Each structure stands twice: as C-alpha cells, then as structure tokens.
Amino acid sequence: MRQITNHLPTAELQALDAAHHMHPFTTNEALARKGARIITRASGVYLTDSEGASIIDGMAGLWCVNIGYGRKELAQAAARQIEELPYYNTFFQTSHVPAIALAARIADLAPGDLNHVFFASSGSEANDTNIRLVRHYWALKGQPERSVIIARKNGYHGSTIGGASLGGMVPMHQQGNLPIPGIVHIDQPYWYLEGGDMTPEDFGLARARALEEKILEIGADRVGAFIAEPVQGAGGVIIPPASYWPEIQRIVDKYGILLIADEVITGFGRTGAWFGSQTFGIRPHIMTIAKGLSSGYAPIGGSIVCDEVAAVIASDEFNHGYTYSGHPVAAAVALENLRIMEDEGVVEHVRDVAHPHLAARWHALADHPLVGETTLVGMMGSLALTPVKGRRARFAGEQGAAGLITRERCFANNVIMRHVYDRMIIAPPLVMTPDEIDILIDRATKALDEAYAQLKAEGMLVAQ
Ligand code: PXG
Secondary structure (H helix, E strand, C coil), rough: CCCCCCCCCCHHHHHHHHCCCCCCCCHHHHHHHHHCCCEEEEEEEEEECCCCEEEEEECCHHCCCCCCCCCHHHHHHHHHHHHHHHCCCCCCCCHHHHHHHHHHEEEECCCEEEEEEEEEHHHHHHHHHHHHHHHHHHCCCCCCCCCCCEEECCCCCCCCHHHHHCCCCCCHHHHCCCCCCCCCEEECCCHHHHHCCCCCCHHHHHHHHHHHHHHHHHHHHHHHEEEEEEEEEECCCCCCCCCCHHHHHHHHHHHHHHEEEECCCCCCCCCCCCCCCHHHCCCEHHHHHHCHHCCCCCCCCEEEEEEEHHHHHHCCCCCCCCCCCHHHHHHHHHHHHHHHHCCCHHHHHHHHHHHHHHHHHHHHHHHHHCCEEEEEEEEEEEEECCCCCCCCCCCCCCCHHHHHHHHHHHHHCCCCEEEECEEEEEEECCCCHHHHHHHHHHHHHHHHHHHHHHHHHHHCCEEC
8 A cells, every 4th residue: 555644745745635635615626736735733723734834823723623733632532432432323222421421511511501412523414403403393392384494694504405504605505506495594793894884783783683574574483493603703703793692682582483503613612701602692592513622633513402402302203313423532532622621721711811912912903004803702803804994895806805815925924814705814722822822913914914015016905
C-alpha cells in the first residue's frame, strides 16, 4: 500500500487531494487548479500547514474546537473507550455507560427541564431528528395536522435534506428542490442591511412579529414548531436586537408552538454562558447540539428534549435512530471535554477574561476605513465590510467579492477569519488568552489594511 503521510511534498498531496477528494461547499474544479492548503497538525490555538506556516485559528476549526487543539486527555479518553467498548448500539433495549453518563451530564448542564437527550453524530442529523420528533409529538397528541415548521431566511441548520430545508440558504435550496414540504421561512432580524430607517429595537420587534403573522397566515392549528439559532452563525454572526427574543418567546407561548433553539454553535460556552438560550433568555422545548459538545474531537450531536415532549414521545415507539447514536467513543470524548470545560472554568474564562479583551480589540476595528460595524457576543463576532464609511451600504459589485479578497488577505497573513458575503466572522477557541487575542487582531488588522488597499486600487469601494 502506498504511504501517504505528512512528509510528502505539498504539491503531491494537493494533486492527490484534487484527484480523489470531493470538498464540501467548494467548486472543486477551481480548487484543483489552485491546490488546497494542507493542514498537518495543530496545538493550542495554532494550526500548522504543510509548508510549515503557523496560522492562528480565529474560527476554532468550524466553530467547534472550543478547548483548543492537542488536548491529550481527549486522546486518552478515546483510546480507553476503544479498548473497553468501541461500539455498541442502543436500539434494542441495551445501553452503555458513555451514553448514560453523557446524557446525564448534558441534562445537568442544560437549563430548565431539558432533561432528555437523543444522540446523533452531527448537527444536521440532530435537526433531522427534530423534524421527526416535532411531527411525531403532535401526532401522538392527536393533532397530526400540526406539522408545519417555521424557520428563518439565512438561518443555517445543516446540510442533510432536513437540515438544509430548515435552513434558509437560497443557494442550498436551489440545488435539489428544497425545502421539503411543510417548512416555511420568515425574514431574519438583520438590522444592519435590512433595518432601513427603523431603530434596532423597533426592527427586532417587527421581525419577531413576522412569526405571528406567519402563524396566523398558516393557521395556528397547523404550526408545530419554530426553529432558530439564538445568534445566526453561518449566516454571518447576526446578533438580533434585544427586543427580538422576548417577543418571539411571547409568540410561541401564546400559540403553544414548540420552540427549537439550534445551539450547535452557541452551545457549550460560545456566548459566555453554557447555552445561548441563557444569554438571550430563551426557553426552548428542544435544543440542537453538536460541535462544542466534543470540541470537535469526535463527531457527536443531539437533541436535548424537555420533560413534556420526552414523555409524549416515550409513550410510543419512535421509529428513528442512527447506527452511531450515542457512539461510545464519541460520548467518552465529549464527557472528557465537558469535564475539562468545567474543571478549567472555560465558560468563566470566556465571560471574565477572553470576551472583555476581545471586545475591546474587536470593537476598536470599527474605526477602520473598511469596517461598517462590529458585533460580538461571547467569542463569536463579525464585522461588516463597507465601501463607504458611515452608511450601512452594500458594495456595488458582486456581493461577497470584497469579503473574498479580505479572506485571502487573512490567509496570507496566517490568520483564519471567514467571510459570509461581505461580513468577516470570527469564532476563536474559547480558551484563547489575551496575548493570543492580540496576535489574532493584529494579523486581522493587517489583512484589513491590505484588503482596503487592494479594493481601493481595483476601484471596488463603491456603494450600491
Ligand atoms: N446548526 C447550526 C446552527 C450550525 O451552525 C449545523 C446545524 C449542522 O451541523 P453539522 O455538524 O451537521 O455540520 C450547523 C453547522 C460555516 C459552516 O461555513 C457552519 C456549519 C457547518 C459548516 C460550515 O460557517 N454549521
């Protein structure tokens, strides 16, 4: 067998990658011409690539490596579990200790009466579970017609058919006839580009009331649930105005609709509390979790379900499950991750140390000539690139072109910061120290300077 290792030359690895590996959310033909950047190892908050560059990871992988890279305890937890019991299912009246312990631990951490966990291997799978849970719940309650789920435009809930349908990403819907029937979308609370002359508070209320309007349009007796991320992550770290969530909560309470908080990004410390629902005062019936549950060291996700919904579902066989639901190795890794988070006070570190330091540095970027606004909650933030200071303007050219140029400058300066159209976003590992935050922001500032110069030189600083 041919050995393909870290020691092969970059070009050879890139050629093999291009020949055999289909990348997600990528125009593979274009990537093949350019060659992927090959990441070979990582430690703490730094990645190393095959050319030896040391890159500070402002995205915690893909919003998931919350405790940072290279924690040996997690490797040991996985190795121990593989030796003891690498796999067993939980379908046919059996259980195992890692799934039991992790479910109990999650129930302890989750607010209110969210005491029951249905495991999956990803956020997408968990949201597929949620669709089936909601519909089965209402059927068991004698209201099978309550099957419509309301979601939001520009929300992200995953890439399976169910997850992509719940999501409100038009480019995803355009490929493959999505959404599936029974899922409808309302407008997002994105004040910066959609708020016009309204105050953020009034706009937040108006966008929340869009839920009530949609419920009345469909008929309250046909609506089963509303799903939303406490803060839209992949949509561009869109933090809703303070008026939004209380009004949403009032509306779901009034119509007796299930509220699903998709906490795949906001869960496990990202917003400075264990869950984003706590930061925003939301009381969901179901929470979607993944990513930070294991800090990305093993694929695991799930749905945390409240007492009442779990009791109704428990009254019948729920014909749903994945081979890897509650996978013992992933569960053992997640448990060890949660132990570290608790023992090392990672949530407190975010609240008392990392967020305040990052906030001071991040919001100072609002003075940069290319920046129209900065937003940050806990350790997730975004900035809007602007062609004209002082106006909430879009770029005249193709949406996202300025963002792409800025992301390329970030790559060149060894800092990972993503773009969503013309917003730049960060979600660094939660354990980042103030010194590391300074390095992140210094590199990001240099990238912004270079992007500004390039956009200016190319005549792209023109408002729509
Ligand atoms: N819900 C939310 C809120 C997410 O952010 C998922 C569900 C799906 O999880 P899985 O584990 O199936 O990917 C996510 C995932 C991006 C990006 O570009 C974001 C995600 C995934 C891939 C890319 O920001 N979030």
